[in-house]
Amino acid sequence: MTDISAPPADRRSTFDDEAVHDLLRGVAALTGSTLVGDLARAVAKTPRADLSIAFNHKQLGSKLWLREEWIAFNRAPDVRALVVGGWHGALSALLLDDPRAGVAHATSLDIDPGCAPVARELNRRFAEQGRFEAVTADMYDFDYRAQPFDCVINTSCEHIADLRGWLGLLPDGATVVLQSNDYRREPDHIACVDSLEDFEAQAGLAAVFFRGERPTKNYRRFMLIGRR
Numbered sequence: 689m690t691d692i693s694a695p696p697a698d699r700r701s702t703f704d705d706e707a708v709h710d711l712l713r714g715v716a717a718l719t720g721s722t723l724v725g726d727l728a729r730a731v732a733k734t735p736r737a738d739l740s741i742a743f744n745h746k747q748l749g750s751k752l753w754l755r756e757e758w759i760a761f762n763r764a765p766d767v768r769a770l771v772v773g774g775w776h777g778a779l780s781a782l783l784l785d786d787p788r789a790g791v792a793h794a795t796s797l798d799i800d801p802g803c804a805p806v807a808r809e810l811n812r813r814f815a816e817q818g819r820f821e822a823v824t825a826d827m828y829d830f831d832y833r834a835q836p837f838d839c840v841i842n843t844s845c846e847h848i849a850d851l852r853g854w855l856g857l858l859p860d861g862a863t864v865v866l867q868s869n870d871y872r873r874e875p876d877h878i879a880c881v882d883s884l885e886d887f888e889a890q891a892g893l894a895a896v897f898f899r900g901e902r903p904t905k906n907y908r909r910f911m912l913i914g915r916r
């Protein structure tokens with residue numbers, strides 16, 4: 689006899705999703721954070737997505753670091769940003785949510801078709817304002833010249849085999865923000881670097897305006913802002 693009380697093997701328990709949703713709504717109410725409310729809705733609307741890694745404090749910490757350095761660097765208003773390897777759209781949400789970042793529009797591109805539905809829910813209030821788009825595509829196949837971007841961000845450099853080859857697809861002089869790390873224990877991390885110097889050499893940018901590293905408990909994250 690079939691046990692109708694047991695969820696299918698490929699489904700997470702809906703109780704978990706409801707509990708996380710309730711908790712996040714509580715935190716949103718306590719803190720007055722619209723962004724936390726957005727995350728609560730994304731959990732409720734995309735209950736099969738595992739958001740716990742993408743939204744853990746280390747992942748968000750690295751994106752808040754990027755946002756602060758971008759704010760310190762950028763002087764342009766109304767920036768159109770493209771985030772490749774954008775995962776569940778957290779970085780786009782953080783940039784669009786902070787007026788200091790000057791980002792008018794963000795596109796989050798990821799090869800995994802499971803990412804765009806979550807990114808769209810998380811960024812729904814920005815999409816409704818015409819400020820956000822999620823795209824499912826391979827960053828190596830995307831036409832970077834078909835529409836103008838003021839800034840191309842790739843925080844997934846440790847995931848791609850040929851960083852220089854990918855950078856070569858961008859228009860000359862494109863402003864880029866890149867992150868990588870030295871965390872080799874993750875099997876998908878096929879292109880880690882051991883130092884900031886190695887990362888600079890791997891990228892081979894025409895100009896570097898910011899270079900920095902950020903230690904975490906188990907690894908170091910590296911960041912470059914420059915021109916390709």
Ligand SMILES: C[S@@+](CC[C@H](N)C(=O)[O-])C[C@H]1O[C@@H](n2cnc3c(N)ncnc32)[C@H](O)[C@@H]1O
Nearest residue numbers: 773775797798799800825826827828843844847
């Ligand atoms: C684990 S996530 C993000 C890791 C990154 N350190 C961060 O914090 O943003 C890596 C993402 O890159 C995406 N990705 C890997 N190769 C890609 C490609 N060729 N084109 C587009 N997205 C890609 C994966 O689908 C995944 O969502």
